[in-house]
Amino acid sequence: WDEPVIFELSQPGERALLLPEVEPAIAATAAAPLPPGMRRAQAPALPQLSQNRVLRHYLRLSQETLGADLNVDIGQGTCTMKYNPKINEQLARDERISQLHPLQDESTVQGMLQVMHEMEHVIEEVSGMDAVSLQPRSGSQAIYANIAMVRAWFEARGEAGQRDEIITTIFSHPSDAACAKVVGYKVITLYPDADGYPDLAAMQAAVGPRTAALVITNPEDTGIFNPRIAQFVQAAHDVGALACYDQANANGLLGITRARDAGFDLCHFNLHKTFATPHACGGPAVGACAVTQALAPFLPHPRIVKDGQRYRLQTDEKTSIGKVAAFMGAASIVLRAYAWVMNLGADGLREVAEVAVLNNNYVMRQLLQIKGLSAPYANGKSRIEQVRYSWRELSEETGVHAEDIGLRAADYGVHYWTSHHPYIVAEPATIEPTEAYSRADLDEFVQIMAHIADEARSTPQTVTSAPHRCPTRRVDTKYLEDPRQWAMTWRAWRRKLAEHGAR
Amino acid sequence: WDEPVIFELSQPGERALLLPEVEPAIAATAAAPLPPGMRRAQAPALPQLSQNRVLRHYLRLSQETLGADLNVDIGQGTCTMKYNPKINEQLARDERISQLHPLQDESTVQGMLQVMHEMEHVIEEVSGMDAVSLQPRSGSQAIYANIAMVRAWFEARGEAGQRDEIITTIFSHPSDAACAKVVGYKVITLYPDADGYPDLAAMQAAVGPRTAALVITNPEDTGIFNPRIAQFVQAAHDVGALACYDQANANGLLGITRARDAGFDLCHFNLHKTFATPHACGGPAVGACAVTQALAPFLPHPRIVKDGQRYRLQTDEKTSIGKVAAFMGAASIVLRAYAWVMNLGADGLREVAEVAVLNNNYVMRQLLQIKGLSAPYANGKSRIEQVRYSWRELSEETGVHAEDIGLRAADYGVHYWTSHHPYIVAEPATIEPTEAYSRADLDEFVQIMAHIADEARSTPQTVTSAPHRCPTRRVDTKYLEDPRQWAMTWRAWRRKLAEHGAR
Amino acid sequence: MHPKTVYPYIPNSVPQVKAAMLAATGARSIDDFYADIPAALRAPRAMNLPAPLLSEARLKRHVQGLLARNRPCSEVLSFLGGGCYQHHVPAICDEINGRSEFLTAYAGEPYEDHGRFQALWEYCSMMGELLHLDVVSIPTYDGLQAAATACCMAARYTGRQRVLLAGNLSPDKCSHIRTYGRSTIVFDSFAFDAVTGSIDQSALAAQLGPDVAAVCIDNPNYFGAIEDGPALARLVHASGALLVVGVDPGSLGVLTAPGDYGADIVCGDIQTLGMHMNYGGGHGGFIATRDEPALVMQYPSRLFGIAPTEVPGQYGFGDVAYQRTSFDKRENGNEFVGTAAALWGITAGVYLASMGPQGMAELGEGILQRVAYARAQIAAIPGVRLAHPGSAHFKEFVVDFNATGRSVATINALLREHAIFGGHDLSGLFPQLGQAGLYAFTELHSQADIDTLVQTLALVTRP
Amino acid sequence: MHPKTVYPYIPNSVPQVKAAMLAATGARSIDDFYADIPAALRAPRAMNLPAPLLSEARLKRHVQGLLARNRPCSEVLSFLGGGCYQHHVPAICDEINGRSEFLTAYAGEPYEDHGRFQALWEYCSMMGELLHLDVVSIPTYDGLQAAATACCMAARYTGRQRVLLAGNLSPDKCSHIRTYGRSTIVFDSFAFDAVTGSIDQSALAAQLGPDVAAVCIDNPNYFGAIEDGPALARLVHASGALLVVGVDPGSLGVLTAPGDYGADIVCGDIQTLGMHMNYGGGHGGFIATRDEPALVMQYPSRLFGIAPTEVPGQYGFGDVAYQRTSFDKRENGNEFVGTAAALWGITAGVYLASMGPQGMAELGEGILQRVAYARAQIAAIPGVRLAHPGSAHFKEFVVDFNATGRSVATINALLREHAIFGGHDLSGLFPQLGQAGLYAFTELHSQADIDTLVQTLALVTRP
Known part of the structure; x- marks a missing residue:
């Protein structure tokens, strides 16, 4: 989808919801006057859409979001992405x-x-x-x-x-x-x-x-x-x-x-x-x-x-x-x-723990076979439920950063996050398999990482210019740091565009 | 997604659901014997998956389905694709x-x-x-x-x-x-x-x-x-x-x-x-x-x-x-x-009818400006709620068929269907806007049709080889007609593969 | 009148937009578009409908007020069956069939609707494993329709014109089969054995002959008794007829699949595979056969097939032998086809994938066991008897209240006061059974539930 | 013990798979992975938890049994407010926040989670229109937290250390603000006028001084009375302090946005914008300011911005000034940030997009009118009075029962027998009000509902 910002979809006069009518006896009741200046002068400039269009907009945005339900979501280490049973929902x-x-x-x-x-x-x-x-x-x-x-x-x-x-x-x-x-x-x-x-x-x-x-x-x-x-x-x-x-x-x-x-x-x-x-x-x-x-x-x-x-x-x-x-x-x-x-009960909770740890150590064993990836600290020891890895060697060899690899992974339907400030572990990637994924799922994730490591060596620009198959390409981050350009709302964006052509 | 057939995802032993336990007093009760041969010898060879994986499979398949909620679905003429309010659901x-x-x-x-x-x-x-x-x-x-x-x-x-x-x-x-x-x-x-x-x-x-x-x-x-x-x-x-x-x-x-x-x-x-x-x-x-x-x-x-x-x-x-x-x-x-x-009430139902008819005649007016598209029969007359168009002229000029155009439209996030046998109207496309779409939606659909008509003239092979942005490319339809190759189930497919290499 | 109402479901009900669009079409008024409708045909007055509840809030409150006048099975103990069953519906079944994509898709091609095609083809494939058969249709309306069509298919396939219906089929099913098929088929029925509730094989044998296209039975039958499928198949095949078997797919984890004892066409209802009862709105029918082209060509419904695409290794899907259908051939196709119950097919697929082989086995075995326990307990209530005491039953059985001196209607009314919905009253449908009720048990019933039923039945039937 | 249980949520609980994976790691047992945990730290016994309900069916029945012990507002007439409100929740709000994609996403980047970023940025943008302010944060926990953080932001921004809290704030909000901020801020409160329920401007003026960083008020206040925002802003600004205003966003279709009368930081709760009450689980906090860099840099929460991408004409999104946060700077960031209430932000966006300008105006106006009607009717009940009879109120107001001789607790107990949840009992929180209840009215209340309340109140307070 190439879904516009919702304000761009506004069609004057359209309604997505109607409010309950106010009965005549209520409408006829005199209210105490508001304090001066407390009655809003102009209705808020919210978008005007039919219900169908509101729904379509948000459904499309949902499809542009990689929920844990949709992928092998073991890359959001420290977040413990596990299966959220639908019955509980x-x-x-x-x-x-x-x-x-x-x-x-x-x-x-x-x-x-x-x-x-x-x-x-x-x-x-x-x-x-x-x-x-x-x-x-x-x-x-x-x-x-x-x-x-x-x-x-x-x-x-x-x-x-x-x-x-x-x-x-x-x-x-x-x-x-x-x-x-x-x-x-x-x-x-x-x-x-x-x-x-x-x-x-x-x-x-x-x-x-x-x-x-x-x-x-x-x-x-x-x-x-x-x-x-x-x-x-x-x-x-x-x-x-x-x-x-x-x-x-x-x-x-x-x-x-x-x-x-x-x-x-x-x-x-x-x-x-x-x-x-x-x-x-x-x-x-x-x-x-x-x-x-x-x-x-x-x-x-x-x-x-x-x-x-x-x-x-x-x-x-x-x-x-x-x-x-x-x-x-x-x-x-x-x-x-x-x-x-x-x-789950007591036995089930313990099974959660044991399989989460087994999965993590299994993945560690597989991932560490990828050249250029390491697990700093406590070398050769097992880990509990997650591992913070480092792509430092691969990065030094190829110029590809951990963040690039994460974004490239998104092209293959998985992802990881790298916001592990301060970067004590250089080029970090924290993988936490939890108990919620099967061996086949874990193998698939490892294969994607191995494949991207290969790409980093063979066609590094493919990785550094990722993502290629996501809804957008890389954003211009100076718009997120420069107070003259940043825009946390549509109204700010339009104002700044008008004031000094934000782009 | 490149989601396999569910049987390919099976992992022996996995369960997605457990059944209520049978209490000991029940289990101890003797049942009347079944008639001879009526007890199943082997459990059915259903796939074995965790609940997470079942869910992921079907969520991905859902995302590979173009529901009416997701698009300007006016191309399924005769079907009256209108907004299905979520409150009713x-x-x-x-x-x-x-x-x-x-x-x-x-x-x-x-x-x-x-x-x-x-x-x-x-x-x-x-x-x-x-x-x-x-x-x-x-x-x-x-x-x-x-x-x-x-x-x-x-x-x-x-x-x-x-x-x-x-x-x-x-x-x-x-x-x-x-x-x-x-x-x-x-x-x-x-x-x-x-x-x-x-x-x-x-x-x-x-x-x-x-x-x-x-x-x-x-x-x-x-x-x-x-x-x-x-x-x-x-x-x-x-x-x-x-x-x-x-x-x-x-x-x-x-x-x-x-x-x-x-x-x-x-x-x-x-x-x-x-x-x-x-x-x-x-x-x-x-x-x-x-x-x-x-x-x-x-x-x-x-x-x-x-x-x-x-x-x-x-x-x-x-x-x-x-x-x-x-x-x-x-x-x-x-x-x-x-x-x-x-x-809606009586007034609302009448509004449904009137706007559906207005939308249809509006779209007809716009679509008929596309060269190569016509609305056979009752020339120059208005229509009620839908129109069966014909791409005959465009098809004769370019060799592109109505079906190709429909599949190419899918690349742009809309579609129409062409199963209007027998083809009394040649190269048919039946468009029924209903009351559920805004003028902007209708204009978008018309623009896509006009664009594809242009493509049919400029790069016809783009259209005839469509779809390009769908989950699969065109299927080999002889597998759907030849009894030696057709396979309505996974078991038939595997059998035929084994028997004579269905592909 | 709300002349300026802008309707949330009708974007272009905005008056200014309507005016602009009218102008774009060159029409003076919307009435112009109705030029073909003569004045004499115009509705003489506005429709007389209740005042609208324009706000979603008021609409919701109104409808919830009506729903509050229902007493759902989830708030009581229910033992109703007879063709619709209260099973556990896994949450992911609701989740998937509630997805906007599946809920609102319709007739797209196998490309933009690849997921719909794959999900339905997988449903057929999993049903194929459950049934041990290679061909399964996209769902038809319900089990009644599946049986009616199965009879017609058999008649077309054999070229014969008589179909024999078992006397222990659901009366509703018989009604539909006869109305549906009687323009081309002569229907006769044959009796069941009063003691066992099962088919009287000699009665069937007496009716068989070279003009019989098919024999149509349910197994388990309407009384829940398990028929001797292999023996019936031998008997039917000996006359050259096809055996059409209606089966509860939820029984197939423990009972032999009909195809394996010789059924030629297997049909039934998928409501039990992940659909809520919905006051009868959860039904879908399936039809399955071996992969014999002459038989396949008799299906009226859509059949989906798998096929390679232009991309090596990629699968796609599509309609198999579409020219069989009325879509393609109008009155020269097989029967007719259209919208039926596809979403329930997808849902049944989710159910089967979730249950897996072991789940289906445990489901069937558990129900067999619960029924055996319930039969033993109920038989022990003074004055209450089992109508068919010697037979093996799956999921339901007939309870005979004749000796209590009370009608089923009375007993059920008393049970309702104890928050129990008793078994379906058969006294009208099968007068020969007298005062009898059809009691159904599923995996939802715990031992405590059955014991509660038994105690309450004892209470309300006490002389 | 179920030694062979394969858990549906734990794919690799299959014993054979576990064994194979163990072998692949070279470990002898799972215990090997716990080598770093000394024996002394091992739990001395298995956890003592209730027996598991392994089947979804039994689990569902158990939990539904507990839920049946609740009596929800949907089954009665409720007039409870005090910070959580029963509004209509549009079905599409539930639909969108129930989508698996949004429900289970988390910390993805703006590429694979483009939709999440856009939806949240649009939420901020629509709140910006409602508030007439250019900067709105991604949701924090609730309105309490938003107010607490707003006070801290004001202190950091001004470099001053005193914050004045209005006496007619929610007592819970005051409790949290004080515990949260008191390591760096000195809090004082100022009284409200007993007659009007509104802020006593002279009491406020007496406390203002050059050390005051901010004055924190709610408008409408906890009693539902509408404060004179412009006058308060003038007073506060004269001392160089910031005005922090908590506001019910649902009032802003009819009331002036606080920023427009001079509020420097506007905060509040979004529960009313499409969230069910969820026994308090529907809350989310918002904080908004003008786009002044020095103020923006005080936000602890995430701020999303829009930005061009490498593709001309394409928008993308990302975090603005991430280095403000504790994610980036640990204890040197502003306060702390983490998981809060993002899904409710997305939902509030759906709500605002659905309501549009006219919907919000009608919502606010309708509530004002219903409150006026309810006040007039209740005031006419013998012995029942309005605590603040001269003020204009939005959504709620205080009913004074002192003259009835009955306690609010008694009256509410009697109302419950008539399926009415009376107003929140203020007698403990505000002893100066005596026996008083805070009654709330929303668009869900019809005239008939209000009349029912009035008649029942008259009945249960009759001497």
Whole structure:
């Protein structure tokens, strides 16, 4: 499709929807006058289209989007692209959840509260922790909530003033560092040791009386599990700090090892990763916070309490950090995750982990046979659920970059992303096969990578000028950086075109 | 996508669905033995796939299908491709209809019966007829049912033996003739007169004591309305025959003229055409039969009867032709049509007709400016809702056929079909814009046709070798005609490959 | 009147656009385009329809209000069968048949609609594996139509004019077959055995003769009993007739495919393969045969074939022997063809691909077992009997209430008060059975469900 | 234990495949891959979870059983609001956000995900028209987060550290803003006028000063009253602070866009633009400003831009000023960014494109009128009063039940018996209002619905 911008399709006068009529008795009622200047003078210049044309537009755009359902989507490493069962989608779109208002009386939402409460128990069981909140609307927001709880904990103990540092590692998710900053902490970042593992000596050197918490992903985004994680936690505890576990990469660990086992005080999971809810172009999502009993009084409110057979909402905990998101968070996402767990059970979750890890190590074995591709750090060791590879050698040999290869892969119906700033691993490509793909799927992906590596040597310009079979060719990126040219909206674009011919 | 045949994707052992467990007490129950040889020896050799892979396969196939929602679908003339509102789809998928069993007690399906009964009234109002059955599952089946009622009518009058002929016209739908044959009639086909209209003199010459009925489409598939239709009907009535109206092409006539006004005894509508239910790759569908009071006792049973505020099913009419389809037909299609009518009302239906006719005549005006394209018959006259064009001149000039142009159009994201046998109109293309497309959409279609006509002259091989941007290139059609090579299933294909190398 | 209403489904209902387009055509008014319609034929008045619900919001509320007057099987325990069944519909079946592309496609060519052709051809191919037959048609309307056409095909193929219908076919099916085929076929029926519910082979043998084109049976039959297919095939073939077997495809994971015991034409309904009941809107018919050209040429419906394309290694699809059809030959084609139930064919393909060999085997085996359990439990209720106690049944069986002194209508009304839809009342259709109900069981029924039924039946039939 | 279970969602759970793949990696067992996990960290026991419902059929039945314990707003008359609203959700909104492509896409590049980028950029563009502002962000989590981030943006932009929060903001929103921003911002709040429910301008003026980065208000406010935006903007700007306005986008067909009366940062929630309530799962936040580089550089969220490509005439899309973000700069970026509510952004785009200028105008006007009618009717009920009788309201208003002698909890319980969900109980959140409920009205409420509410309220408050 060569589908125009929707404003270009506008046909004056067309309507895609009509509104309910206002009955004469209502129309005849006099309203209080609006404050001066508060009545809009001109209708918004939205496009005017028939319903057929609106639908056609968005259907075409959907077909120009490479959803995980459509491809072997193992290239979005760290994102845990797994199969999002359609039955869960169907259930979550039932009116008996979609038409619930979050302020309904508890007696009218007992089923919903039960789902959420039971999902809290699932997270407790997976993590070994004691109490859970499903309110955060993403993994990052859960990290934020956890760190806000760390702050509240030290405030409650009167230590907030002394403890202003948080320690993390460079291969922990960027949000671990960024959220610490938002909550007011100074961020100390550790780099790998000579063997490629998180550096315990550096940790021990970094902790001290100013340390509020260790905030760490494990396995890190390289797929490497930190074997000394308990010592890292211990080092934090030794100075009176807390330890907070980013479990975004938990997919290979379900039923294998738990946050509690390594001594963590707080952790979080992304239901849209590990628990198979759809990524939805980037949300809605849920980040589940799990904490020990000691931290439970600091969880966001309201919390769900079960009294006998009835569920109710409780908001009277004075030490709670309060709200982190509207109402109870993304309840319909929780329902999907609940259905997924109920389908698999404990054995199934462990099978998820084991097959995800098997798939990852199988792919690693195959991919590393491609000349020019390597897996930096912890050489020769196995990985958990993903691997951050490097095309550095191929790039040095051919001038083709990791990004070019990713775009060329799109021509073959798969893709990977390379936004792994800062580029500690040069020319990165992070592959996370998860449990959702068959051996044939994995082989297909590997073959495409091998083929593109060949192209990089034989016809590098084919790769560097990719994509060739996507809806557009490469964009002129200076329009995305220059304030005189950037245009985040159609109105800005038209204005800039008129002002100085943006192109 | 270059998506393999699903059997090629099979991975032994994979499952896409698990079945409910059989409880031990059930498994322990002894069943009566099956008759000898009735237990299947080998499981069927179906493909074995994970759910993710099944979904991916069919999603890719869906993307390789040009649904009406995706294009300016005015090229499937006679098919009345209009907008199928998504709200109707949503309503028809509600469990309160999808989970109804057709043998439920009447007290538990009052809403469903009300919808069907009210839709019968809509058809009565649109046609002017007295009684309706929504049981047939398509237009053709409705034609069949109507002609079966004709037979039953004459049987009831003791005239069945004498009346063994049915008269139709060549531009009436093929099913008009074919269904007459199935019911046991000899078919007499009339051809147009010198002006291109159905030939009244031929009709008058054809009718006689052997005539059971006139079965006729109007406007015909050429878009030409037969202005002497009342005389055709009268000619039938004059010899004691019935007149049966195929209203597949009713879209331009809603609120304008009715079957009753021209004297017809029976007629039918396609809810999946005129009443905007989706075509669904070719069904499910509904053909609504409407008849006069005199014919009502012959309608299929059961019929819906309203007693006070209650609806019930009645099956005790002895003269009924009985069943023509399972249960009450495609109830969920009826619901969609009902919702469509309730949205538009009488004014809206008339607007549908008027705009459909305006669109058609607008497109005709534009298309006829393309050199080499003509609209045979009734030259210079307006058409109702569609036009059968001819590329004869262009074809003679360039050697490009109508079919080539249709396939080339697919490269530009639109299409038309050419299966209008027999080719009375040479190199045909039937365009039916309906009311569902905007002027801009229509202009786009016309431009594509003009462009391809230019290509036919400048680079004819581009057109004759089309399609170029579809999932496949042209197939070798001898594999579709030669019994040694044809393969309607994968098992036949593999067998023939093995037997004599089908390719 | 809403003279200025711009209709969301009618883009050019914008008055200014209409005027401009009229001007472009040179017409003065839209009425000009209707010049061929004489004044006498003009509708004498505007249509008298309910006031429109122009907003989607009000329309939705209105229709949902009507739907609220239904009580769906999902809210009760239902044991209704008799040709339409409540099975689990996998979510991906709904997902795929709800895709705009499949939902709104129609008659495109095998190029822009490659996916539609492939999906339907694959459906035929998977049905072929289930049926062990090489030729399967694109779906026709429903199982009734498939059977009617199968009889006609047999008559054309054999050149004979009599078709024998089993007495334990669905009465509705018999009704349609007779109306549909009687212009060229003489139909006779033969009795079933009152004790077993199965075909009385001697009654059949008495009717067979050199004028018989086909014998048409259902296996399992309308009462759910499993017929002795191999014996019937021998009997029928001995007279030179074809055996036409209607079969529930959901039984074929556990029962022998009819072609394997000699059926010449196999037909049936695909509603059970991933379609919701839809108050009868989920039906589609299939017809299958061996790949014998003389038989293939009798199909009226479309047949899709696979074929190489100009590109080596590439597959394409297309219509096989199109000249058989009424599309091509009008009244000289076989019967007629048109829109039928293609979307349900695609959906059945999704279902079969999802179930796989093991799923179909487990489905069939599980239903056999549940039926055996239900029969044992129901037979133990005082006063309640099995109509055909000695036979093996698949999915359904007849419960005989004559000894309870209550009518099926009464019993079913009482069951409804317990949120149970009892079996279909056969007292009108088969008077010889007296007060009897046809009870159906699928994989959806748990042991607890069956036990609930049994307890409630015991309660409502207690003297 | 189901040692041989092959899981439908786990293709390689087939034992033979697992074995073959293990062999290909050279490992002896899957445990080898966990070599880095010390024995001490291994989970001491299997997880204790409910027995799995392995079949989709049983899973569906179980979950539907839980859902049946809910009573959705679609089955009653609901007047709940307070930040989440029951509007009509057009069917095409559900259709588009249910498309597998959009539902399961994530972080692709602007090439293979061109459609995702275009759809989100168009969403921003249409919001820009509604808001009369040139810069709109990709959605953040919800309106609470949008407000919290807007305050932080204002602090960064101005270099000032105090932010004033209106006393008639949602208490939940205040809670989140404070927890989120308090490491760098000092928050103070200012009172609203008890008679009008609107901001007390003198109370605000008293707090303003050169250290104030921003004043954060909602307009309409939490009580549904329409604030005097232009006057507030003048007051705030006089102190050099930014005005941050939270707005219901559904009001902007009839109310002036905040940017047009001087708001510097406009934020809010898009739940009303085509999202079901989903028990609070339908929220998404928007943030919008003028196109001033210094302000743009304060956004933490992604911003998409349009750009030419190598092909003349072709548009493409991409991230604008990515180096602002934590993706690029970790703790040195603005706040943090990640998965939020993109699908709801796409859906809101579908909604706005479907409503068009006239639809949004009619939506706003119709709600204004219904609220006026409801206020007049409710005010006439003996003992029931309007808390803020003189103000103009949009969509919601506070009903004062103090004179009835009944608590809101009691009244709401009685209303539920009549299938009505009464307004949100404010007695805990705003003790100064006493027994008061926040009643919301949308385009879904017909006159008959409002009359039903009024009659029932009269009934349940009768002395």
